[in-house]
Amino acid sequence: MHDFQYKNNTLYCEDLPVATVAEAVGTPFYLYSAATLTRHFTAFDRAFASIPHLTCFAVKSCANIAILRLFANLGGGADIVSEGELFRARAAGIDPQKIVYSGVGKTAVEIRAALKAGILMLNVESEQELAVIQTEAAALGLKAPVSFRVNPDVDPRTHAYISTGLAKNKFGIPIGDALRVYLAAQKLPNITIKGVSCHIGSQLIQVSPFVESLVKLKSFIAQLAEQGIAITHLDLGGGLGIRYNDEEPPEPDEYARAIKMELADLDCTLILEPGRVLVGNAGVLITKVLYTKEGLKKFIIVDAGMNDLARPSLYNAFHLIQAVERQDQEQTVADVVGPICETGDFLARERLLPQVTAGDLLAVMSAGAYGFSMSSNYNSRPRVAEVLVHGDGFHLIRARETKESLIQGESIPEFLGKHGA
Ligand code: LLP
Numbered sequence: 001m002h003d004f005q006y007k008n009n010t011l012y013c014e015d016l017p018v019a020t021v022a023e024a025v026g027t028p029f030y031l032y033s034a035a036t037l038t039r040h041f042t043a044f045d046r047a048f049a050s051i052p053h054l055t056c057f058a059v060k061s062c063a064n065i066a067i068l069r070l071f072a073n074l075g076g077g078a079d080i081v082s083e084g085e086l087f088r089a090r091a092a093g094i095d096p097q098k099i100v101y102s103g104v105g106k107t108a109v110e111i112r113a114a115l116k117a118g119i120l121m122l123n124v125e126s127e128q129e130l131a132v133i134q135t136e137a138a139a140l141g142l143k144a145p146v147s148f149r150v151n152p153d154v155d156p157r158t159h160a161y162i163s164t165g166l167a168k169n170k171f172g173i174p175i176g177d178a179l180r181v182y183l184a185a186q187k188l189p190n191i192t193i194k195g196v197s198c199h200i201g202s203q204l205i206q207v208s209p210f211v212e213s214l215v216k217l218k219s220f221i222a223q224l225a226e227q228g229i230a231i232t233h234l235d236l237g238g239g240l241g242i243r244y245n246d247e248e249p250p251e252p253d254e255y256a257r258a259i260k261m262e263l264a265d266l267d268c269t270l271i272l273e274p275g276r277v278l279v280g281n282a283g284v285l286i287t288k289v290l291y292t293k294e295g296l297k298k299f300i301i302v303d304a305g306m307n308d309l310a311r312p313s314l315y316n317a318f319h320l321i322q323a324v325e326r327q328d329q330e331q332t333v334a335d336v337v338g339p340i341c342e343t344g345d346f347l348a349r350e351r352l353l354p355q356v357t358a359g360d361l362l363a364v365m366s367a368g369a370y371g372f373s374m375s376s377n378y379n380s381r382p383r384v385a386e387v388l389v390h391g392d393g394f395h396l397i398r399a400r401e402t403k404e405s406l407i408q409g410e411s412i413p414e415f416l417g418k419h420g421a
Contacts, residue, residue: 002281003033003389004363009326011363015392018286018324022361025396027288028304029385030372032062032397034070036282041074044274047256051263053270054120056100058238059085061275061369062283064386066397068092071278077120079238079273083110086117096120100235100271102149102199104129104170111144112136121145123197123235125172127181130191137190146185147195147235150178150220152213156201156239159315165200165213172198175216182229193229195268196221199237202276205249207258210236214262221266234263235271242280244366245318252277276369283368285309285384286324287347289360290339298334300356305338306345307378309364309371313344321348324361329354336362340379372398380406 003014011018013033021031045055056077059068063085068078069092077098078089089099099119104126106114111133114122124130124146137144151172154165164171173181185191200213214236221231236259241249250258263270287304311317321336332355336348347364356362375383382401387394 001039002036004036004284004365006326011322011324011326013284013389013394016389016394018284018363019361021387021389021394022286022288022324024394025385025387026400027286027361028302028308029286029387029400030283030367031286032067032279032283032368032386032388034388034390037067037070037279038074040278040282041071041076044252044272044278045075047252048260048270048272051260051270052268053272054098056098056271056273057278058273058275059088060373062279062371063088063373064397065092066388066395067279068094072098079275080114083107083113086110086113086119090117100147100197100273102197102237102273106132108132108136112140115140115142115144119145121147121194121233121235123147123149123195125149127173127184130181130185130188134188134190143190143192145192145194147193147197147233148173148178148181148185149197149199150175150217152198152200152216154200154209154213154216156204156209157206158201158203158241161315162202163200164202165198165209175220178220179223179227182224183227186229194231195233195235195271196224196231197233197235197237197271199235199273200239202239203241204239205241205247207250207255210239210255211258211262214259218262218266232268233271234266234268235273238273238275238277240274240277242276242366242369244280245320249277278369280369281366283366283371285364285367285371287362287364289356289358289362291358292334292356298332300334300336300353300362302336302338302347302362304347304364304384305340305379305381306342307340307376307381308338308384309347309367310374310376311367311370312347312349313342314374319347319367320365321351321353322363322365323354323356324363327354331355339381377401377406382406
């Protein structure tokens with residue numbers, strides 16, 4: 001359930017007509033509902049209320065500091081993958097003891113920053129990374145809290161680009177090698193072993209792959225215990241899918257029930273890193289029709305492109321597109337395309353849509369996750385505004401970039417001449 005609903009054929013976000021925001025901030029823009037974000041976080045977090053747990057929002061899915069603060073106010077932490085995300089999480093006021101740091105390519109500089117900040121733990125993905133952490137922790141005179149990301153070789157049954165838990169993927173330490181790595185880590189003076197972690201993929205629409213990996217992790221944790229290595233934190237990553245079209249992903253309750261059942265006799269704090277399930281359906285991309293064109297095919301040319309929402313081009317992902325002002329018009333099949341100079345620049349292809357004309361507003365639904373956060377300046381397009389609705393009010397949580405911001409940091413070396421030709 002989300003708070004983008006029609007009232008008298010006009011699309012509202014909570015109690016505010018979407019068109020009102022469009023008039024105020026221009027298009028395109030991302031629009032989020034505080035009520036939906038709150039409800040999604042609460043439903044997810046409450047599903048685990050009966051066991052010690054920490055919900056660390058995957059910052060990469062939607063990194064705006066207002067959204068991070070909203071989750072922090074509800075008790076949430078952060079799953080970060082870069083120093084930039086650490087900076088965001090801290091700027092949003094997230095308690096460092098609620099921050100976990102994942103990623104295969106953390107640099108020494110990033111590791112140092114995370115250690116200095118005093119985060120809960122680093123999810124280590126290789127022995128070489130462990131060596132760097134040991135060096136950095138020794139230099140700072142502290143003990144680095146770590147967990148190792150284990151690759152359980154489980155098929156998440158999702159898009160190949162976002163499957164991460166198969167042996168052939170670049171992620172984690174193969175489960176067969178993990179014991180050796182833990183034993184080696186145990187001997188390092190500046191390392192404290194806290195946990196075991198895994199993340200097998202994103203947009204999972206079944207519970208079974210999660211359970212399958214949990215079963216493997218449990219027997220691995222038992223092996224660790226036999227060696228005298230006690231685990232206090234088990235991080236199961238993120239990955240719970242959402243409905244974009246006709247998918248039927250499990251509700252957080254069903255997901256939590258399956259995990260809790262499997263966890264029953266394990267004495268540790270569960271960490272979860274949900275991204276998409278919290279924000280995906282809590283955000284939309286609003287765009288305006290610029291032109292329509294009919295030849296061999298019908299095209300609706302809008303002012304948002306693949307630089308603003310990459311998912312359709314990158315993963316062939318489906319996003320429902322709705323008219324902001326709904327009328328009883330005939331429907332036609334059309335491609336919704338952006339202004340970018342690539343045929344791959346589309347938001348929808350061969351989609352049954354209402355007849356629209358220049359100036360109409362369209363809502364690209366379920367764009368809250370990996371929407372703005374994956375946007376770019378390609379074709380020198382300033383990144384769009386982000387707006388958060390709360391009741392019948394709205395807040396600009398990220399101003400639209402300007403032309404000046406596009407060339408910020410660029411310079412023309414003197415040998416190219418002081419003035420243009
Ligand atoms: N934890 C780790 C270590 C991750 O790599 C990810 C996502 C998450 C948590 C959050 O997963 P979620 O709950 O959102 O599924 N750009 C793609 C998705 C990439 C996911 C990357 N990792 C897309 O637009 O579908």
